[in-house]
Every structure is written in C-alpha cells, then in structure tokens.
Amino acid sequence: MDILIVEDDLPLANVLKKVLEKNGFNVNIASDGEEAFNEILEKNYNLYLLDINLPKLNGHKLLKLIKHKDENAIVTMITASAEIEDIEKAYSYGCSEYIKKPFHAKELLIRINNLINKNEINDEIIVDNIKFVKSTMDLFIDNKPVELRKKEKRLLYILLDNLDKTVTKEKIIEFVWEGEKKDSYPLRQLVSTLKAKLSNHNIVSVVGIGYKFVKV
Incomplete structure (x- = not known):
C-alpha cells in the first residue's frame, strides 16, 4: 500500500515514514503544499496523511x-x-480521520489499519461475472485477469463507482484524462475498446449525456 505523508516538520515526517515502512507500507514525503500538489497529480496513493498548516x-x-x-x-x-x-x-x-498532535506512532498505525480494514470491505465491485478491485484497478472476468491500459482502468473505475447511474461525458473526461488539456478527447474510442474487453455488454450510452454501467 502506498502512502503519501504531507508534513513540513521533516523530523516528524521521517519518523512516521520509518515506522510505516517497518510495517510494510510504501511511503513518500512531501514537505509543502506545492510539492504535494505535484505528487497528487502524478500518482494515486492508497492513503494520504495531511498536515493542515503547510x-x-x-x-x-x-x-x-x-x-x-x-x-x-x-x-x-x-x-x-x-x-x-x-x-x-x-x-x-x-477526510476519513483526524488526529491531533502530539500522537503516538502506535496510535497512528491502529487508526490507519482500522481505516484500511473498513475500506477493504468496499474495495471490490462485483457485477455479473465481472470483478473490479478499486484500490489496484484490476479487472477479472470469470476470475481471470484482464489487462487494461491506464485510461481504460480509470474509465471503468468511474463507471463502476457510479453503478447504474449516468456519468456525464464532462465528468468522465475530467477523471480519465486527469485535467489534461486537449482540443478533443477520444472518449468514444476509449469506450469502444473497453466494451470489447467486456464482451460488449454492461456499458450503455445515454444519448447526449454520457455513459453508465449496468447489470446484464
């Protein structure tokens, strides 16, 4: 599991990093809001630890x-x-949790593990013969892994996260292309390639609005 610590008190951040890494987590540190902003845009972390005054x-x-x-x-x-x-x-x-300083490192571990356990309950989405693991964006059909490209994963994520609900084209584009500015977005083509990997069912076009993922 990947964790981003955003903390301008570097001695504290390094202590937390050391403790978390000893417990099997992959940890990066950002020491100010601007550095954290760039990290957040470039990578999806499983969990974020944020100071407020940065x-x-x-x-x-x-x-x-x-x-x-x-x-x-x-x-x-x-x-x-x-x-x-x-x-x-x-x-x-x-936010999922709020911890006031000073705190014991063991308390932080307890709270993090509790949050992870709660989140894992809702981590898998199963529809018909399809299973999607949200934290890793892995797709399985009939319990067999299906390889997806990054944008296909993000498209499937946002559709499954809004199961049976119409997601507008604008919202899909913003999420899938992560704010990337382009003259045009090949959304229709992306939907087509993803539908092919899903045997052309489940994803439905809502004319003039967007798309939705439905149960067959």
Whole structure:
C-alpha cells in the first residue's frame, strides 16, 4: 500500500515514514503544499496523511484536490490545530480521520489499519461475472485477469463507482484524462475498446449525456 505523508516538520515526517515502512507500507514525503500538489497529480496513493498548516498550499485545499480526483481516497488529517472550525471543515471536505498532535506512532498505525480494514470491505465491485478491485484497478472476468491500459482502468473505475447511474461525458473526461488539456478527447474510442474487453455488454450510452454501467 502506498502512502503519501504531507508534513513540513521533516523530523516528524521521517519518523512516521520509518515506522510505516517497518510495517510494510510504501511511503513518500512531501514537505509543502506545492510539492504535494505535484505528487497528487502524478500518482494515486492508497492513503494520504495531511498536515493542515503547510507552506504554499494548505491541507484543506489539498484534501479537496484529492477528493475531487478520487472521491474514495482515504485521507487522514494530522495537525496540532484544535480549532473546531478546522475539524468541521476537514470532515466536510471528506477526510476519513483526524488526529491531533502530539500522537503516538502506535496510535497512528491502529487508526490507519482500522481505516484500511473498513475500506477493504468496499474495495471490490462485483457485477455479473465481472470483478473490479478499486484500490489496484484490476479487472477479472470469470476470475481471470484482464489487462487494461491506464485510461481504460480509470474509465471503468468511474463507471463502476457510479453503478447504474449516468456519468456525464464532462465528468468522465475530467477523471480519465486527469485535467489534461486537449482540443478533443477520444472518449468514444476509449469506450469502444473497453466494451470489447467486456464482451460488449454492461456499458450503455445515454444519448447526449454520457455513459453508465449496468447489470446484464
């Protein structure tokens, strides 16, 4: 599991990194909001540990960015702030946990493992003979792995995450192309290649609006 620690107190960040790596996690550190912003755009992490008071871009703004990119991302705020407004804002933006400094490393591990266990319950989406693992974006049909390219994975993710609901073309493009600016997006072609790998069922076009994934 990949974890991003966003913390400008580097001695603390390094201690947390060491503890987490000893417990089997892959950990990267960003020391300010701008560095974290670039990391979030370039890579999907399984879990984020965010300080609120960061140089260049604060934790609340980073939290909104993460949840906008992946509304199912697990985000834990770690901060010295005890202001109720900060806590309310963090939860309203979608954080999963809020830990006040100072805290014991063992407490952090307990909370992280608890969040992971809760998340794993909802990690697999099974529809008909299709199984999709959200955390890894792996697809299985009849229990056999199906190879997908990155954009196919992201397209399938957003459709399955909104099962039986129409997802607009605009929302799909924003998620699949991750904010990449282009003159045109080959969405129809991408849908076609993904449908072929799914034996041409489940994905339905909603004329003039977008697409949805349905049970057969």
